Amino acid sequence: MKWLNLALSLLALGVGIAAWQRSSPAETAWLKGTPGQQVAQLEKHARGLDVAMAEIGYRYGELLRAQGQEQDELARYHLDKIRLALFLAVERRPKRHASARPFLEQAVPEADQALKSGDRVRIAGAMENLHQACLSCHAAEKVDHFIPVVERIRREHGH
Numbered sequence: 001m002k003w004l005n006l007a008l009s010l011l012a013l014g015v016g017i018a019a020w021q022r023s024s025p026a027e028t029a030w031l032k033g034t035p036g037q038q039v040a041q042l043e044k045h046a047r048g049l050d051v052a053m054a055e056i057g058y059r060y061g062e063l064l065r066a067q068g069q070e071q072d073e074l075a076r077y078h079l080d081k082i083r084l085a086l087f088l089a090v091e092r093r094p095k096r097h098a099s100a101r102p103f104l105e106q107a108v109p110e111a112d113q114a115l116k117s118g119d120r121v122r123i124a125g126a127m128e129n130l131h132q133a134c135l136s137c138h139a140a141e142k143v144d145h146f147i148p149v150v151e152r153i154r155r156e157h158g159h
């Protein structure tokens, strides 16, 4: 059975070398050039508002569903992630910061306070204001074609 042991050892060695090659920086590095060029490359991968909005659209549906089921802590979690996603997105795209301010500085804190209070009437009012704040920014940023998308999310996830 010596030959079998030898064959198995060679196989193990082969697998080991392959794994080592895969994990060696020369094989896996996808960032190219100087550190400055690498940062520029990473910046492209961070993307702009489009990816943030895909996340925000998803979380908006989850937020509406949660508050409709009176799961206010879950709703606050999604609201906070929406705030964070937009806050970071406008850090990357500062030209859009001004349009985002009413949403970030009024609509989101108001919705958070309402959810914290547990008062259903107050929550309903704050959710309506949040919805309008999404639409106002889309209008201000001349991306009105997404307004029906936001309306659809509310129809599908609201109550």
Ligand code: HEC
Residues within 6 Å of the ligand: 048, 049, 050, 051, 053, 054, 056, 057, 060, 082, 086, 096, 099, 100, 103, 130, 133, 134, 135, 137, 138, 141, 143, 146, 149, 150, 153
């Ligand atoms: C900065 C203001 C701003 C606010 C506030 C805002 N949006 Fe947007 N939204 C945009 C912009 C700009 C785009 C288009 C992105 C692009 O073209 O890069 C967009 C696109 C979208 C899209 C389409 C994403 C895609 O690519 O499929 C959805 C969905 C969306 N927004 C949902 C929402 C919802 C829901 C809210 C509120 C909870 C909201 N947005 C609040 C600016 C905003």
